[in-house]
Amino acid sequence: MSFQNPAALLWLLPLWGVIIALYLLRMRRRDVQVPATFLWPERVEEVRANALFQRLRFNWLMVLQLLAVLVLVVALAKPQTRQAGLTGDVTVFVLDGSASMEATDVAPNRFAAAKDQIRQAILGARAGDRMALIQAGTTPKVLFPLGNDPSRQLRILDATTGSDAEISLGDSLRLASALVSGLDGARIVVLSDGGDEKIADFAAGKASVVYRKIGASAENLGITALGVSETGRGPQAFVAVQNFGSRQAFPALTLKVDGKVLDSVRFSLEGGKAWARTVAVPPEARLVEASLDIDDALAADNIAYAIQDPGASLRVLLVTRGNLFLERGLALDPRVTLDKATEVPKGEQGTGTGTYDLVVFDGTPETPVKARGVLTFGAAGPASPVAAVGRVERPRFVDRAANPLLEGVGLESVFVERMEKVTRRPAAVVVAEANQGPLVVTRSRPVKKQIYVAFTPMDSDFPLQVGFPIFLANALDFLGGESKGNLLAIRPGQPFTVPVPEGQTAKLIGERGTKDLSVKSGIATVRDVDRVGRYRLQVGPTEKTVYAQLRSERESRIRPSDSLELQAGTVQALNSPERFTDFWRPLLLICLLVLSGEWWLYARRS
Amino acid sequence: MTFGEPSKLAAVIRWAAALGLVALTTGDAVYPHALGRRERPPAPWRGRANYPRLARWLSELIEDTQPTVRNLAASVLAFAGSSTRAGLAILLTDGLDPELPQAVRVLASRGNEVLLVQVLTDEELDPDLEGDLRLIDVENEGSVEITANGLALREYRRRLQAHNAALRESVRRGGGRTTLLSNRDSLESGMRGDLKREGWLVR
Numbered sequence: 054m055s056f057q058n059p060a061a062l063l064w065l066l067p068l069w070g071v072i073i074a075l076y077l078l079r080m081r082r083r084d085v086q087v088p089a090t091f092l093w094p095e096r097v098e099e100v101r102a103n104a105l106f107q108r109l110r111f112n113w114l115m116v117l118q119l120l121a122v123l124v125l126v127v128a129l130a131k132p133q134t135r136q137a138g139l140t141g142d143v144t145v146f147v148l149d150g151s152a153s154m155e156a157t158d159v160a161p162n163r164f165a166a167a168k169d170q171i172r173q174a175i176l177g178a179r180a181g182d183r184m185a186l187i188q189a190g191t192t193p194k195v196l197f198p199l200g201n202d203p204s205r206q207l208r209i210l211d212a213t214t215g216s217d218a219e220i221s222l223g224d225s226l227r228l229a230s231a232l233v234s235g236l237d238g239a240r241i242v243v244l245s246d247g248g249d250e251k252i253a254d255f256a257a258g259k260a261s262v263v264y265r266k267i268g269a270s271a272e273n274l275g276i277t278a279l280g281v282s283e284t285g286r287g288p289q290a291f292v293a294v295q296n297f298g299s300r301q302a303f304p305a306l307t308l309k310v311d312g313k314v315l316d317s318v319r320f321s322l323e324g325g326k327a328w329a330r331t332v333a334v335p336p337e338a339r340l341v342e343a344s345l346d347i348d349d350a351l352a353a354d355n356i357a358y359a360i361q362d363p364g365a366s367l368r369v370l371l372v373t374r375g376n377l378f379l380e381r382g383l384a385l386d387p388r389v390t391l392d393k394a395t396e397v398p399k400g401e402q403g404t405g406t407g408t409y410d411l412v413v414f415d416g417t418p419e420t421p422v423k424a425r426g427v428l429t430f431g432a433a434g435p436a437s438p439v440a441a442v443g444r445v446e447r448p449r450f451v452d453r454a455a456n457p458l459l460e461g462v463g464l465e466s467v468f469v470e471r472m473e474k475v476t477r478r479p480a481a482v483v484v485a486e487a488n489q490g491p492l493v494v495t496r497s498r499p500v501k502k503q504i505y506v507a508f509t510p511m512d513s514d515f516p517l518q519v520g521f522p523i524f525l526a527n528a529l530d531f532l533g534g535e536s537k538g539n540l541l542a543i544r545p546g547q548p549f550t551v552p553v554p555e556g557q558t559a560k561l562i563g564e565r566g567t568k569d570l571s572v573k574s575g576i577a578t579v580r581d582v583d584r585v586g587r588y589r590l591q592v593g594p595t596e597k598t599v600y601a602q603l604r605s606e607r608e609s610r611i612r613p614s615d616s617l618e619l620q621a622g623t624v625q626a627l628n629s630p631e632r633f634t635d636f637w638r639p640l641l642l643i644c645l646l647v648l649s650g651e652w653w654l655y656a657r658r659s
Numbered sequence: 660m661t662f663g664e665p666s667k668l669a670a671v672i673r674w675a676a677a678l679g680l681v682a683l684t685t686g687d688a689v690y691p692h693a694l695g696r697r698e699r700p701p702a703p704w705r706g707r708a709n710y711p712r713l714a715r716w717l718s719e720l721i722e723d724t725q726p727t728v729r730n731l732a733a734s735v736l737a738f739a740g741s742s743t744r745a746g747l748a749i750l751l752t753d754g755l756d757p758e759l760p761q762a763v764r765v766l767a768s769r770g771n772e773v774l775l776v777q778v779l780t781d782e783e784l785d786p787d788l789e790g791d792l793r794l795i796d797v798e799n800e801g802s803v804e805i806t807a808n809g810l811a812l813r814e815y816r817r818r819l820q821a822h823n824a825a826l827r828e829s830v831r832r833g834g835g836r837t838t839l840l841s842n843r844d845s846l847e848s849g850m851r852g853d854l855k856r857e858g859w860l861v862r
Contacts, residue, residue: 082793082804088662088783089755090796090803092822094814657809 057131057635065126069119076115117651121644128640138632139174139265141240143199145185145229146171149245152217152608156350158270164215167244167267171210175203185232186210189225191218191546199232216583217353218546219605223252234258247614248607255620264617266626271612272298274322275354279343281334281361290334290359292343297610299324304347310338340540353585354609358600360540367533368408372397373415378516382525387541387549397422411532416509426502426532431473431509438481438496438503443474448487456484458495458527462520472508502532519574522550539597548580557593660753662797663780663842670778670842671751672717677846678749679713690743691716694734730799732758735766745770753779760829767833775830775837786815
């Protein structure tokens with residue numbers, strides 16, 4: 054047993070001293086004359102004391118008062134005992150819903166095992182305990198808020214499913230902290246297999262963080278790379294497999310091109326080693342599919358897709374000092390794999406073949422890059438289709454050309470605080486114009502396409518307009534080349550948007566059924582592709598095939614971590630977490646009972 | 660005996676006058692004796708004509724404010740040891756002395772037929788006290804500290820009953836009779852009620 058407020062115990066001796074001192078005081082009695090005293094019993098009940106000192110005599114009232122003070126002081130010291138238990142008085146469960154939690158090294162899988170622990174905690178909760186559940190996904194979801202409704206919580210918990218997505222626990226932990234960081238004795242319980250990332254910008258406040266490690270094994274193989282590239286000998290598919298465990302494995306890899314088997318090989322792979330293979334694929338190949346035949350813990354990383362279509366997949370570098378609107382807007386496009394940087398890496402500068410298909414400059418002067426497409430906002434550079442001559446305030450939209458880039462985009466209603474005043478360079482086309490100069494300019498060359506917008510999104514309300522994501526999608530079509538096929542490759546859990554013509558509907562068909570997508574302002578947002586596999590996306594009469602693949606070393610490395618790295622320090626995994634149970638309330642009740650007894654005795658004797 | 664309103668002394672003097680008149684009228688000799696007094700008792704009186712002397716003597720007792728020289732039991736023992744002829748000894752008192760039963764037994768053993776008239780006030784029979792008190796004995800200045808609560812009052816009544824019972828038993832064993840009267844009882848009601856019921860009076 055321990056005390057939350059041990060200093061309160063210091064009150065015991067002074068209070069006892071006061072009570073005993075009162076009993077040491079002699080009673081001042083009223084004198085009454087009687088004819089004889091021998092008939093009267095010498096019965097003295099010291100219920101009040103107010104005069105000179107006398108010898109301390111045993112008195113049940115004094116004993117009860119001392120006992121009441123003792124119980125009261127101990128209650129004020131908030132005694133507590135340690136007991137085994139995952140939860141506290143207020144608990145937020147953070148349930149890791151990442152792909153690695155689908156590993157079957159614990160039966161039936163890690164996610165189900167974590168759910169089972171939460172279920173036991175809910176069933177074992179005390180009357181006043183409050184719990185909330187956050188599922189860590191691509192975006193954190195509060196499955197049930199702080200409350201004490203076990204039947205509802207269990208119902209929601211049972212309906213919760215995992216995903217094949219690569220996720221970070223950071224956002225979910227920050228959300229949990231926002232819920233309970235101000236509450237004394239609150240506890241954030243993370244049920245996860247951990248990870249090697251350090252979670253920054255997280256402070257638990259008054260809450261404590263308990264990490265419950267889920268998982269037992271690291272044995273897993275996964276496809277870590279699959280791509281098709283043009284070489285001097287024609288298109289070549291490159292595939293890599295890594296053994297993330299420690300034991301030797303004998304997997305079989307099968308490569309299919311447009312559904313037909315191209316190659317199949319069984320090989321030996323030692324623990325911790327990687328295996329790679331290059332295979333020539335037909336020039337007309339559109340879809341390359343690699344599948345790994347191995348009975349390992351995680352199935353989601355045993356399949357990968359590569360789509361041979363320049364516009365179907367775009368690697369985009371966003372050069373910015375921070376712009377959430379642009380970041381989210383670009384990430385919503387299913388073709389985009391987005392990276393961020395504050396400046397262009399040296400390897401991507403100049404001319405030649407680089408890693409990125411597109412580079413987006415957000416308020417940063419455009420520099421020559423190897424990417425085949427460049428989108429620049431508000432800062433022309435030497436390589437831009439325009440030359441900057443100054444800055445102007447509050448331009449007014451004047452005119453626009455009939456150009457696919459501005460299809461569905463209403464610049465008339467966009468308010469711009471300031472923009473760059475520019476002049477057009479040779480081969481540049483002004484697509485939209487303001488009263489003080491070109492607003493949107495494009496330039497198309499055989500090896501490079503450029504778009505210049507004279508203002509940055511943050512200097513306008515453009516990101517708040519419906520046309521902003523449409524403009525980004527049009528820009529990606531223009532710069533990256535519109536996808537000729539109807540294939541998409543995405544990551545599970547990654548939300549993306551598709552344009553839906555007016556009057557038409559959109560639906561997603563997967564192995565788990567069909568879901569109608571809601572359409573707002575001509576755009577349907579797809580959020581339900583959270584499992585690896587093949588989906589069909591029907592928009593009106595057209596249909597696209599969506600391939601969701603994991604391809605994440607972080608998720609494939611399923612060895613459960615023994616600790617969580619937080620900004621404030623390391624939280625070690627606890628096998629048998631304990632909770633403190635305070636019992637000052639029953640003590641207070643006992644104190645009241647003792648005082649009631651004391652009062653009853655006092656009234657009886659008086 | 661000065662306790663109560665009217666005082667117990669006034670009540671017993673009234674009864675002494677009445678019983679003395681009865682004795683004088685019937686030709687008996689009356690030996691007056693005031694217990695606890697320093698003065699020598701007067702000579703016995705006979706005949707109805709001596710009633711005024713008896714009455715004067717009794718009225719002087721009321722006006723006498725001298726403190727008693729010895730307690731009740733000791734006074735009874737002194738009377739028992741005196742040369743007074745044995746006969747009918749009518750003891751008019753409140754009886755509040757723990758040694759009185761023993762003294763009465765001694766008095767009876769000297770050949771006296773003891774008739775005990777015990778006069779108590781309502782406050783003595785059913786005291787109305789409350790709180791933390793220091794009780795001071797009006798006769799011997801002794802004191803006792805009590806908390807006058809239900810328990811204490813019950814204990815007082817029990818002890819009073821036990822004391823009175825012991826007193827009655829002592830008188831009964833000596834062949835005498837006792838009666839317990841209130842200081843507020845009138846002579847008429849006392850005569851017709853208590854004394855007749857106890858068999859003291861035939862008619």
